Amino acid sequence: MDHFPKEKTxxxxxxxAMTAIRKRIRSxxxxxxxxxxxxxxxxxxxxxxxxxxVEAYERLVAEGEVASRPGSGFYIAGHLPPLSIxxxxxxxxxxxxxxxxxxxxxAADEQLLxxxxxxxxxxxxxxxxIQRALRAHARPGQxxxxxxxxxxxxxxxxxxxxxxxxxxxxDATPDQIILTESGTHSVDLLCRFFLKPDDVVILDDxxxxxxxxxxxxxxxQVVGVPFTPSGPDLKxxxxxxxxxxxxxxxxxxxxxNPTGATLSPVxxxxxxxxxxxxxxxxxxxxxxxxLEHGAAPRLAAFDxxxxxxxxxxxxxxxxxxxxxxxxxxxxxxxxxxxNLKLATSFGAGAFSQQIALHLLKDGAYRRHVxxxxxxxxxxxxxxxxxxxxxxxxxxxKPNAGMFLWCELPDQLDAxxxxxxxxxxxxxxxxxxxxxxxxxxxxxxxxxxAQMSDPKIFKTLEKAMKRASKS
Amino acid sequence: MDHFPKEKTxxxxxxxAMTAIRKRIRSxxxxxxxxxxxxxxxxxxxxxxxxxxVEAYERLVAEGEVASRPGSGFYIAGHLPPLSIxxxxxxxxxxxxxxxxxxxxxAADEQLLxxxxxxxxxxxxxxxxIQRALRAHARPGQxxxxxxxxxxxxxxxxxxxxxxxxxxxxDATPDQIILTESGTHSVDLLCRFFLKPDDVVILDDxxxxxxxxxxxxxxxQVVGVPFTPSGPDLKxxxxxxxxxxxxxxxxxxxxxNPTGATLSPVxxxxxxxxxxxxxxxxxxxxxxxxLEHGAAPRLAAFDxxxxxxxxxxxxxxxxxxxxxxxxxxxxxxxxxxxNLKLATSFGAGAFSQQIALHLLKDGAYRRHVxxxxxxxxxxxxxxxxxxxxxxxxxxxKPNAGMFLWCELPDQLDAxxxxxxxxxxxxxxxxxxxxxxxxxxxxxxxxxxAQMSDPKIFKTLEKAMKRASKS
Numbered sequence: 001m002d003h004f005p006k007e008k009t010x011x012x013x014x015x016x017a018m019t020a021i022r023k024r025i026r027s028x029x030x031x032x033x034x035x036x037x038x039x040x041x042x043x044x045x046x047x048x049x050x051x052x053x054v055e056a057y058e059r060l061v062a063e064g065e066v067a068s069r070p071g072s073g074f075y076i077a078g079h080l081p082p083l084s085i086x087x088x089x090x091x092x093x094x095x096x097x098x099x100x101x102x103x104x105x106x107a108a109d110e111q112l113l114x115x116x117x118x119x120x121x122x123x124x125x126x127x128x129x130i131q132r133a134l135r136a137h138a139r140p141g142q143x144x145x146x147x148x149x150x151x152x153x154x155x156x157x158x159x160x161x162x163x164x165x166x167x168x169x170x171d172a173t174p175d176q177i178i179l180t181e182s183g184t185h186s187v188d189l190l191c192r193f194f195l196k197p198d199d200v201v202i203l204d205d206x207x208x209x210x211x212x213x214x215x216x217x218x219x220x221q222v223v224g225v226p227f228t229p230s231g232p233d234l235k236x237x238x239x240x241x242x243x244x245x246x247x248x249x250x251x252x253x254x255x256x257n258p259t260g261a262t263l264s265p266v267x268x269x270x271x272x273x274x275x276x277x278x279x280x281x282x283x284x285x286x287x288x289x290x291l292e293h294g295a296a297p298r299l300a301a302f303d304x305x306x307x308x309x310x311x312x313x314x315x316x317x318x319x320x321x322x323x324x325x326x327x328x329x330x331x332x333x334x335x336x337x338x339n340l341k342l343a344t345s346f347g348a349g350a351f352s353q354q355i356a357l358h359l360l361k362d363g364a365y366r367r368h369v370x371x372x373x374x375x376x377x378x379x380x381x382x383x384x385x386x387x388x389x390x391x392x393x394x395x396x397k398p399n400a401g402m403f404l405w406c407e408l409p410d411q412l413d414a415x416x417x418x419x420x421x422x423x424x425x426x427x428x429x430x431x432x433x434x435x436x437x438x439x440x441x442x443x444x445x446x447x448x449a450q451m452s453d454p455k456i457f458k459t460l461e462k463a464m465k466r467a468s469k470s
Numbered sequence: 471m472d473h474f475p476k477e478k479t480x481x482x483x484x485x486x487a488m489t490a491i492r493k494r495i496r497s498x499x500x501x502x503x504x505x506x507x508x509x510x511x512x513x514x515x516x517x518x519x520x521x522x523x524v525e526a527y528e529r530l531v532a533e534g535e536v537a538s539r540p541g542s543g544f545y546i547a548g549h550l551p552p553l554s555i556x557x558x559x560x561x562x563x564x565x566x567x568x569x570x571x572x573x574x575x576x577a578a579d580e581q582l583l584x585x586x587x588x589x590x591x592x593x594x595x596x597x598x599x600i601q602r603a604l605r606a607h608a609r610p611g612q613x614x615x616x617x618x619x620x621x622x623x624x625x626x627x628x629x630x631x632x633x634x635x636x637x638x639x640x641d642a643t644p645d646q647i648i649l650t651e652s653g654t655h656s657v658d659l660l661c662r663f664f665l666k667p668d669d670v671v672i673l674d675d676x677x678x679x680x681x682x683x684x685x686x687x688x689x690x691q692v693v694g695v696p697f698t699p700s701g702p703d704l705k706x707x708x709x710x711x712x713x714x715x716x717x718x719x720x721x722x723x724x725x726x727n728p729t730g731a732t733l734s735p736v737x738x739x740x741x742x743x744x745x746x747x748x749x750x751x752x753x754x755x756x757x758x759x760x761l762e763h764g765a766a767p768r769l770a771a772f773d774x775x776x777x778x779x780x781x782x783x784x785x786x787x788x789x790x791x792x793x794x795x796x797x798x799x800x801x802x803x804x805x806x807x808x809n810l811k812l813a814t815s816f817g818a819g820a821f822s823q824q825i826a827l828h829l830l831k832d833g834a835y836r837r838h839v840x841x842x843x844x845x846x847x848x849x850x851x852x853x854x855x856x857x858x859x860x861x862x863x864x865x866x867k868p869n870a871g872m873f874l875w876c877e878l879p880d881q882l883d884a885x886x887x888x889x890x891x892x893x894x895x896x897x898x899x900x901x902x903x904x905x906x907x908x909x910x911x912x913x914x915x916x917x918x919a920q921m922s923d924p925k926i927f928k929t930l931e932k933a934m935k936r937a938s939k940s
Contacts, residue, residue, distance in 0.1 A: 127610075148790040150577075196667070210816065217814055336554050345652060
């Protein structure tokens with residue numbers, strides 16, 4: 001009997017190894033083809049003997065969880081569980097998970113105060129103008145209400161968009177434009193086009209939280225590069241290019257989400273030079289362009305669609321319900337991106353495109369965004385002192401737009417503050433939801449357009465006080 | 471000098487091997503993580519010596535196209551070219567490529583006759599009713615015209631859909647329904663959820679051509695199982711399950727595209743039994759359900775959402791421009807499919823959902839589809855004798871719907887007939903665009919709703935005559 005404890009320990013080690021292998025199977029980290037770590041790799045990683053790993057694998061093969069192929073190692077047997085983009089994240093708490101943020105923002109609860117929301121309140125949107133456009137299109141013979149749109153989308157709208165881009169020195173002919181359902185749909189299509197599983201993508205840290213969720217759905221790796229008030233930190237950007245050989249960089253050049261910062265011309269030039277040196281493609285998400293007062297530099301303008309692809313939409317400035325986004329890219333890439341769009345969503349909605357065109361043509365859109373800019377500037381200047389009054393510091397004062405990126409005093413935990421606020425029916429946007437490296441633990445993103453209710457500041461103050469005590 | 475020819479031959483062999491490896495790199499067949507075939511595998515496949523393969527790999531490494539990792543083989547170096555879903559198909563001619571078919575169907579040319587088109591002509595769609603619904607929603611306070619929809623989509627529409635499904639003995643609560651932009655969007659989301667690159671998917675042969683393009687975008691392998699007038703060939707289906715261990719089977723149970731056949735109850739039972747034995751998930755695409763006269767058996771009704779997921783849309787029966795599809799699935803899968811939808815398209819369009827609901831509620835949709843069924847039955851009974859008069863044979867007489875799957879006489883080449891017809895401004899749908907195994911070389915899909923113009927039959931006759939001479 002004296003060898004029993006030893007036996008038991010060996011047994012425990014085998015079980016530990018089995019648990020480690022099972023964990024890999026469930027996490028689907030092994031996306032690139034169901035291959036499991038080699039015996040040697042696992043021996044090193046788990047710091048156990050080779051015979052223990054062999055035993056663990058043999059048992060899992062016997063149980064049918066793992067298949068072995070002679071000479072080529074071990075594979076996950078049978079079917080993987082379906083993809084989970086929420087529970088798969090090892091570093092994020094549920095409360096700052098990007099998907100959770102999205103669900104909070106979309107919650108239909110009208111009582112909920114939403115200073116953490118990423119878009120404008122419905123009352124700021126041009127509802128009467130849209131109603132007028134709808135009535136115009138409800139007349140017989142006025143519009144295509146039943147058929148698919150053409151593969152690239154309504155030619156007259158692409159023409160209009162081409163002229164709009166020209167105003168920002170971005171030279172895209174209508175043939176270089178593909179209409180989509182939304183900005184997110186545009187980015188998603190481009191990810192399908194450029195990425196394969198396990199590729200590396202650079203994101204700004206912080207950046208729009210849904211990029212993290214979107215890229216998880218593409219099974220790629222994200223590298224966060226610290227963002228500064230004039231663009232990405234160039235030293236860290238270059239290091240990331242050298243170390244990770246990323247396929248893509250996805251960014252907002254103007255009124256970045258969540259910081260409100262705008263890329264400086266010098267930074268734009270340097271980013272493009274590095275991109276060229278390291279054969280990097282850039283997706284420039286320009287959905288806030290119409291909220292800017294003057295034409296800020298755009299990567300697509302500097303680059304001329306050599307390695308930059310630009311996307312945009314009307315979701316943030318016109319309506320999230322009238323689905324219409326676009327991709328502007330070099331001509332070479334247009335056919336295959338269009339093919340991918342057709343294969344994965346067939347045609348886009350002709351009707352939304354017609355409504356957007358109507359509002360662009362009759363000047364309603366221009367008047368609306370002119371008004372928005374004024375209103376946002378006003379909200380910005382009244383909100384900043386109120387937040388500063390509560391002890392928050394503004395990371396950078398944005399030129400325009402709706403976002404303010406703020407740091408809490410005394411290194412307060414933003415997740416805790418957000419949790420406290422939610423108990424009082426207010427949704428905040430904690431910094432780490434935007435941060436690949438989880439370096440924004442004391443930051444919050446605010447939307448000045450959602451902060452007219454004075455209750456918001458009282459609730460925030462209370463949530464901060466409770467967090468400082470805990 | 472006498473060894474020179476031998477040297478040259480060795481050189482040629484190395485170059486041949488390099489070409490073979492480069493071809494793999496470009497075709498991206500090696501999707502599962504840029505790994506290239508082992509030296510041994512390539513030696514066997516190309517029937518050349520090991521030293522030739524080693525030399526070829528070493529040169530490609532020197533040229534920077536391939537990277538070697540000690541102990542783990544050869545990998546594609548640097549970036550792959552972007553994904554191409556059109557040119558990648560080794561077996562299909564351009565003329566029967568699914569993407570080409572889609573583009574032809576969407577061509578805006580109004581002069582083009584389209585008996586090969588997959589949907590109803592605009593004049594058959596309820597445009598006046600949609601106009602009325604638009605006017606109703608253009609009144610102040612009547613509708614959400616600017617905001618996002620809730621994560622799963624408009625609750626009242628999901629309730630309505632739940633009742634509609636109940637009429638077909640499909641028991642889905644509103645909570646089990648997720649609204650999407652379209653049927654294709656629904657299938658695409660489910661592919662993201664269930665599939666990883668290199669998985670195997672079973673399709674009916676023939677089946678809806680866009681499934682082929684969609685699955686290429688997901689980088690999976692397709693296995694075609696011959697389709698019979700009562701459903702898939704069960705023997706071939708079982709063999710495919712055993713041999714290929716597929717993750718999914720995607721099918722239309724009712725009024726299958728392109729054959730118009732409807733799954734028999736016995737076949738449905740057997741398919742589900744096999745699915746259970748082999749742990750197969752089934753996506754039942756039911757977009758033609760409302761065109762049926764009676765309630766045919768549905769896999770989702772038999773199965774109760776255990777391993778069947780059902781999708782549908784209003785694109786074919788109401789409007790392709792009012793984007794609204796759905797997924798009905800077991801409760802367990804709802805959160806993650808919704809997460810994937812949010813991550814990849816943010817919200818779906820609230821407005822389209824409201825228009826669809828309006829037309830369902832006021833009875834306009836029911837009246838419209840009742841009328842459609844009559845009209846289609848009439849078109850079917852006048853079209854069949856005309857096609858038979860030209861020597862075509864009908865594969866099966868559909869119970870309802872718009873499609874007729876026909877075989878040309880004398881084994882005429884359908885691609886050649888389609889090419890001839892296109893010169894006369896008529897778009898046909900050649901059989902192999904629908905066939906994974908390219909076994910439908912003499913078949914054409916016709917849409918009876920697109921065939922009221924007598925010119926169509928004359929053009930077809932001429933195209934067939936020219937093909938029989940060539």
